[in-house]
Amino acid sequence: MDKFGKSQSVARVEDSRFLTGQGRYVDDITPDGALRAYVFRSPVAHAVITTLDLEQARAADGVHLVLSAQDLQAQGITEGMHFVRMKNRDGTEGAAPRRPILAEERLRFVGEPIALIVAETLEQAKDAAELIELDYDDLPVHMDLVAAGQPLHDDIPDNRVFDFGIGDEAATARALEASHRVVRLEVGDNRVIVNSMEPRGCFAEWHDGKVHLSFNGQGVWGMKGELVRVLGLTEDKVRVTNPDVGGGFGMKGMPYPEYFAVPLAARILGRPVRWMSDRTEAMLSDNAGRDLVTMAELGFDENNKITAYRVHNISNLGAYCSNFAQAIQSNLFARVLTGTYDIQTAYMRCEGILTNTTQVDAYRGAGRPEAIYVLERIMDRAARDLGVDPLELRRLNFVKEFPYKTVTGETYDVGDFPRVLDHAVKSADLAGFAARRAASEAQGKLRGLGLCYYIESILGDPSESVQVDFTQEGGALIYVGTQSNGQGHETVFAQFLSDQTGIPADKIQVVQGDSDLIAKGGGTGGSRSVTVQANVTLTAVRAMVEGFTQFLAGEMGVSPEDVTFDDEQFRAEGSNLHPTMLEAAQMAREAGREDLLVWQAREQLPARSFPNGAHFAEVEIDVETGQVVCDRYHVVDDFGNLINPMLAEGQVHGGVAQGLGQALSEHVVYDETGQLLTATFMDYAMPRADSMPMVHFETEPVPSTANPMGMKGCGEAGTVGAMAALGNAVQDALWARGIKQVDMPFTPHRVWEMLRNERIAAE
Numbered sequence: 001m002d003k004f005g006k007s008q009s010v011a012r013v014e015d016s017r018f019l020t021g022q023g024r025y026v027d028d029i030t031p032d033g034a035l036r037a038y039v040f041r042s043p044v045a046h047a048v049i050t051t052l053d054l055e056q057a058r059a060a061d062g063v064h065l066v067l068s069a070q071d072l073q074a075q076g077i078t079e080g081m082h083f084v085r086m087k088n089r090d091g092t093e094g095a096a097p098r099r100p101i102l103a104e105e106r107l108r109f110v111g112e113p114i115a116l117i118v119a120e121t122l123e124q125a126k127d128a129a130e131l132i133e134l135d136y137d138d139l140p141v142h143m144d145l146v147a148a149g150q151p152l153h154d155d156i157p158d159n160r161v162f163d164f165g166i167g168d169e170a171a172t173a174r175a176l177e178a179s180h181r182v183v184r185l186e187v188g189d190n191r192v193i194v195n196s197m198e199p200r201g202c203f204a205e206w207h208d209g210k211v212h213l214s215f216n217g218q219g220v221w222g223m224k225g226e227l228v229r230v231l232g233l234t235e236d237k238v239r240v241t242n243p244d245v246g247g248g249f250g251m252k253g254m255p256y257p258e259y260f261a262v263p264l265a266a267r268i269l270g271r272p273v274r275w276m277s278d279r280t281e282a283m284l285s286d287n288a289g290r291d292l293v294t295m296a297e298l299g300f301d302e303n304n305k306i307t308a309y310r311v312h313n314i315s316n317l318g319a320y321c322s323n324f325a326q327a328i329q330s331n332l333f334a335r336v337l338t339g340t341y342d343i344q345t346a347y348m349r350c351e352g353i354l355t356n357t358t359q360v361d362a363y364r365g366a367g368r369p370e371a372i373y374v375l376e377r378i379m380d381r382a383a384r385d386l387g388v389d390p391l392e393l394r395r396l397n398f399v400k401e402f403p404y405k406t407v408t409g410e411t412y413d414v415g416d417f418p419r420v421l422d423h424a425v426k427s428a429d430l431a432g433f434a435a436r437r438a439a440s441e442a443q444g445k446l447r448g449l450g451l452c453y454y455i456e457s458i459l460g461d462p463s464e465s466v467q468v469d470f471t472q473e474g475g476a477l478i479y480v481g482t483q484s485n486g487q488g489h490e491t492v493f494a495q496f497l498s499d500q501t502g503i504p505a506d507k508i509q510v511v512q513g514d515s516d517l518i519a520k521g522g523g524t525g526g527s528r529s530v531t532v533q534a535n536v537t538l539t540a541v542r543a544m545v546e547g548f549t550q551f552l553a554g555e556m557g558v559s560p561e562d563v564t565f566d567d568e569q570f571r572a573e574g575s576n577l578h579p580t581m582l583e584a585a586q587m588a589r590e591a592g593r594e595d596l597l598v599w600q601a602r603e604q605l606p607a608r609s610f611p612n613g614a615h616f617a618e619v620e621i622d623v624e625t626g627q628v629v630c631d632r633y634h635v636v637d638d639f640g641n642l643i644n645p646m647l648a649e650g651q652v653h654g655g656v657a658q659g660l661g662q663a664l665s666e667h668v669v670y671d672e673t674g675q676l677l678t679a680t681f682m683d684y685a686m687p688r689a690d691s692m693p694m695v696h697f698e699t700e701p702v703p704s705t706a707n708p709m710g711m712k713g714c715g716e717a718g719t720v721g722a723m724a725a726l727g728n729a730v731q732d733a734l735w736a737r738g739i740k741q742v743d744m745p746f747t748p749h750r751v752w753e754m755l756r757n758e759r760i761a762a763e
Helices: 015-019 069-074 122-129 169-178 221-231 258-269 279-285 325-335 368-386 390-397 417-427 430-442 489-501 529-556 581-590 645-664 717-735 748-762
Strands: 035-041 047-053 063-067 113-119 133-138 160-167 181-189 201-207 210-215 238-241 273-276 292-300 306-318 346-354 445-455 463-470 476-480 508-511 563-565 570-572 598-604 612-622 628-638 695-699
Touching (some): 035 122, 035 279, 063 069, 063 122, 113 122, 113 258, 160 169, 169 292, 169 306, 169 346, 210 221, 210 258, 221 238, 221 258, 258 273, 292 368, 325 368, 368 390, 368 717, 390 417, 390 445, 417 628, 430 445, 445 717, 463 529, 476 489, 489 529, 529 563, 529 598, 612 717, 628 645, 628 717, 645 695
Parallel strands (some): 035 273, 210 238, 306 346, 476 508, 628 695
Antiparallel strands (some): 160 346, 181 292, 201 210, 563 570
């Protein structure tokens, strides 16, 4: 049963209902009679609350309840929001600033939740919010990535939450000092708003002392654990569900304050309560992504081999620490610190700084795109400074022997980076680039070529659960511990089970997102879903085959060792019986063997896998307007074996779109008082169809040895490679004009200013 699936590009079965309006999202399935909740949020970035008078709001038409932090405490809710903490370079724990569910005494960012209003209608709740009397004394606003300024929390006087380090600092300093050449580059990684198609929302209801919270997240078990902790419940009194989810991208992978306040309101009122964010509210309150500045130094010997690498990044955490925030630009960044290059002397330092802005947490790739962006930008700069071809510099320094242990403790099991790069060179037609550049120049435009060779470390819980039930109707249910938010799980997991058992895929129903139906699961994030879920499914299938083999041996009149299963039928020499898996299940049902109709398994991957690949971007720049057009985009990925190549390609397309969106147009802007200036789509520039190139995707698989399927995750890979490929292409186009430093986003105005300033300097 170690055979891998058939790798067919099967169309997504869930799309028919999504495209015909039959999706069941959280706001579609709220219970009858549910009251509407609205969140009253801070209008200022930093202040001390002097008055919070809720009485007029409580007396307003249709209002059933108004909750503040004081009301939560009266209900026994004293716990704050949970978050992961990192260790400092000196071994001490990073700071733990309290993050309340609703603001306590002090306001720290525009959009911070202050009160929850529950009314018969949303309009009534909004009207009541207008009656809340909020007075405050302004405090100085801290917006800079420096360990200084007005403290946001009294116990963190310099606003620095942690000072993380990994690697050998002294050895790296010595190696850089002894290097023949040292290349230095500082790059910014601009803040972005995730903007999932479906904003965040939830509803809560209580029955017999048990709460049911339904929210549009990336898994149910983490949220269940937090409800147990915060509300003081036992596990059997909490049910959490995820219905259809319209995009997550990491931003929906953690709890938010509303998911605690809404269940509490429902308990107090004895009625279901629903809440749904609108777009501006989402932009103000959803965890943002990226937002860091990094200084990188890369040492080389006389033969252009890398001798040492040193990185120092300073990351913006926002006003509080969100769930995974401290780990993103520290530990997760470090996972791929040295990328695909043989660098055994390296050191990384990361400082996490608080500012009066919305929290920053996981966004597609979560630390790995940030690390690869820095590394691939400085590799490109090094090639220019050293006067060598950027492809040859990479080939010279690629890891070539596997398994390979990196300086930060990762073990790359397999890889063939030169082969993948050679494939990409042909796919992208680099031989024709000179002619394309000449054609652009003939039209008065600049053309640039950029390469990013990325690697990604698959993250998340390596363990996962599965349950397969054979139904009375002659099909099968597969309960999975991951959660789709657009990836196509209903197709891929049914397809994989079908490949391994011969059960027709149209007779398999995927069940996900219900903590009452499967005891434990890891949710979706870190490109983990396919590898962990397929791995545990194989374990379940092996148990099913063994169990049915023992049963069928008696039915066939043979010994169990004579029964074989060829992924479609059970067979035994000398027997006319050759049942399929479904037929075997029906035989077991008729024989009263109910124990053969439900199969559960939990399994852990032996190691992580490391998808990698080459992205080539070509841009054309209009020197009169600064407009950057990504004209060509080619990707060759090593994802190992694939279950469904078409779905993998779709994931890459989406990932590239998000990477190019950040590189070309997306940019969060606050003013000096902490007011968000990009709080609507009129001001925040999302990528559009007419700004996206056709993404040409091919694969060059090197099957992983870290799982029996030979798979490598693919969900975030497109984003991990896209930013540096585009950035290097823009730098290539502008280099001849004397512009040596370019930073995202490459908006027309920003690029036009670069060209103008360089022109003025040359006069």
